Amino acid sequence: MIDSPLPRPGDPPVTAALVEEHGLSPEEYARIVRILGREATFTELGVFSAMWSEHCGYKNSKRLLRLLPTEAPWVIQGPGENAGVIDAGDGYALAFKIESHNHPSAVEPYQGAATGIGGILRDVFTMGARPVATLNSLHFGDLDHPHVRYLFGGVVRGIGDYGNCVGIPSTGGEVQFDRGYRDNPIVNAMCLGLMRREDLIRGTAEGVGNTLMAVGARTGRDGIHGATFASEELSEGDDVSSRPQVQVGDPFTEKLLLEASLELIASGHIVGIQDMGAAGLTSSGAEMAGRSGTGVEMEVAQVPVREEGMTPYEILLSESQERMLVVAAAGREEAVREILEKWELEAATIGRVTASGAFRVLENGAPVADIPALPLTEGCPTYERPGEEGEEVRALRTMDISPHVKPPGALEDAFLQVTGSPTVASKQWVYEQYDTTVRANSIERPGGDAGVIRIPGTRRGIAATTDCNGRHTWLNPRVGAMGAVAEAARNVACTGAVPRAITNCLNFGSPLKPQIMHQFREAVLGMRDACAFLETPVTGGNVSFYNETDGKAVYPTPVIGMVGVLDDLEKLVRHPFRNDGDAILLLGNNTGELGGSEYLYVLHDLVAGEPPPVDLAAERQLQRCIVALATEGRVRSAHDVSSGGLAVTLTECCLGRPRAGGGLGATVRLDDPIPATALLFGEDHGRIVVSCAPGDAGAVARTAAGFGVPCARIGAVTTPSSPLVIEMAQESLRIPLAALRAQHFGAIPGIMNRTGTSQTG
């Protein structure tokens, strides 16, 4: 090879030990030597290490991810781009993506979560879409632990401060608390963006001779090898100073980047744009070249830096936030710079698109890296490691839980304990720290089944939700993942929207362990089946492995971010009961599944049993049915049944939203021949509680029958001063709304506002 890079003075020699430190096996390094036709330089080793990490190269997940359905007539962009894109109707396209920021949030919850929001926003606006909503999926340990409260409080504040400043409303999400997440919080952020279909732009470096420009914040030493770090487990005794520097978010610069990027895209002066996210300039440069089959040549001395004396290795691998790589059409560089100047942003020409097919980097003219781009981005070795169910979980899954069906005390106490459990209680304390109404398009704010955003200037809306019950996926990853897809779709359908596609964030432990690989494989298969059946293909997402501390992994947590389209916002259905006297109906059957339930966790301190099975055919019919009922305008409320069972669903229907007045009572009769706890707290899928005008109950039942969906009239809505009454075969409950309100709205503030936190574990 002509003009190959030579070892750079001051760089360490590439030894076997150094290769191992970079997370590459001897076989992987041998492959690198074959690709290069020579030994790698230190800079090149860093580049390969980042690109072939799990985070960028998906080496332990790719083979299984290929099994997921990714196509449908409405899918415009599937996996492989910055974000997935679907047709939203009326000439609009919806870009959306979810991503994890678990490790950074465990180290520094505020900045970790904040920069997670920043990254996911950039993924969406680099497609040409204006971010219109964010959601998040958070999983923490139990709140009785002061360090968990510190993490939870910091993460919520970080998400809020960043998203609020950029001005993107938060419209939904979920929070689960379980000891399975004590040392490793799961922090996943999702973003939705809207654009006209013709404004879609991709992360490509096309057109030989076009100019590469670094845009936005300057490059510092923060987060070097974050992508590799994200692919290693944490350990209790880790010296914090040995970690990469914490990335600090600057939401104001992000806001400027957002506006400038959208203006740049609209201007036609650029041909490609990509976030410098994980592995920074390396991944953005290599991926843009890889996608378009071109090459790139960059001069690191031209990259604006924040610190002196940075090496090519550091400049290429820095994960400083709020930076973008832009490919400007040749000759339009000045026009690009003018737009950026208006937004007070820096732009520097750092290189050009070449025909070489190589990712080539110079330092003051001397080559320091020269790597074929395609093998770098696509040639990462992939593995399908053996999997086997873990012993501990098998024992718990197959355990006989029937002795625990009886509550330890009175049934009413159990009811109040479950409805006051932080996982199922109101998340008002969380979402009121997020701006939920900015841009005046939030039609359904957080707290319902799914958030709904209006597509401005149309009658349409986008419904979105995130879901994953980690307890279910731990006990049985296949059934749990299927359930996560089913629940997410059901949540979207409850608003009247048709579920259309998902993005996923797969949070797992180390894939090198057979029991984790088993979880991963099973979860992917469950997701595959559910997505295929419910016609909600996967348009992209993120894999986060190594969520472990001292060898203990988190629950396998394949978070589903589901989007749906509501054709007519006038038909939107919400969850609170609306009128005294309305009929209450249950769609679907009660089967009393207590395996992996909130009830077992709260009352018996137990995570055991088979999680609720998913009947995909019944689920699909149920969802079609609720969308039809919404479209017919027959139902006045609809609410899905999930964590905490009917007890929680009915409580939420009665109480309605916080700050909206008193709520309504209800009297319900459940005749199913199953034990009271199973009936009240069972988390069986495939159920929705609806209410309608008494005279419409027959019509609702007929529509349900048309879809083959079981439908039972179970009671009536009563007055604001009435209690929630539930009559069952053997027992009955009569709980004043005030007691429910105290549990439901008081649980999380009660803990967070009255107890301290601790930064140390």
Next chain:
Amino acid sequence: MTQSTPNPSGPNRFAVQVLVTPRPGLLDPQGKAIHHSLASLGFDSVAAVRVGKAIHLEVAAESAAEAEEAARAMCDKLLANPVTEDFRVAAVASAGETR
């Protein structure tokens, strides 16, 4: 992030510390919360907590006094809100030595 101008005009550079604090009597909920939190961690010797902010300036000036005077003008105009905040300035060292 540190923002620095490469070639500040003026003969000498001084590091000036600006301390902005809530005015006496102004309710300081942040201080109150920290006080409460410290007490709950067992630091019960703390009698009061006030939270303000420290701003570090590198100022080019002839003398420390001139640097402080410049910093006071900055406080009046931008760095402190006279309605709610007091400030103190102190030129602590020549900036060149602190790097």
Next chain:
Amino acid sequence: MRVAVITFPGSNCDQDCHRSVEIAGGSASYIWHREQSLGNAEAVIVPGGFAHGDYLRPGAIARFSPIMETVARFARRGGFVLGICNGFQVLCEAGLLPGALLRNASLRFQSHDCHLRVERADTPFTSACHRGQVLRMPLSHADGNYYADPETLAALESEGRVVFRYCDPRGDATVESNPNGSLMGIAGIANRRGNVLGMMPHPDRAIEAALGSVDGLPLFESLVGQTHAAEVVR
């Protein structure tokens, strides 16, 4: 009525204000913060957001944007200026309104609906309301805790310059209905002449039934309906 909506780099509610003016029947245009002219505008809205990231203090940097000098001159001549949320913070920092907005007593960002009682229906911003009317609209801020020294506060009250006060749904200004610790439950105030109004809650997010409330609309209708605006300014 031609209304200029000032856009700072970190403004997030400029579009919401623009839309509100148009729905109320006025015509709105954006003015970039680096401009020095308000053109032929007859009223100005300083919208919500994080003008310059709200670094240092909300509004502290924004008040030095070139357009703010023009806005101040416009206000001194009697031009109508409405500051919403961050806009209120900017107007206080700029000295167009007295007092300051401190961190919420909860120390948290708060985003939820609140109720406001209209204390004065004889301002250019509330003429379509009636005194004592209760409005429901979202608030969304971390620094909305209104503070002024006792003399200023007494003057605001005695001169009737408190235009909005937080209240419960029935219109009672209670301790519980004060969301952020604002002194005297103050949600919005006017300057002495009555042509400058600042408020923390967001009328611009309560202008369509689909958003859950239309209670913000009368404010924009009041402003757009002012007929003497042009003379006042010139």
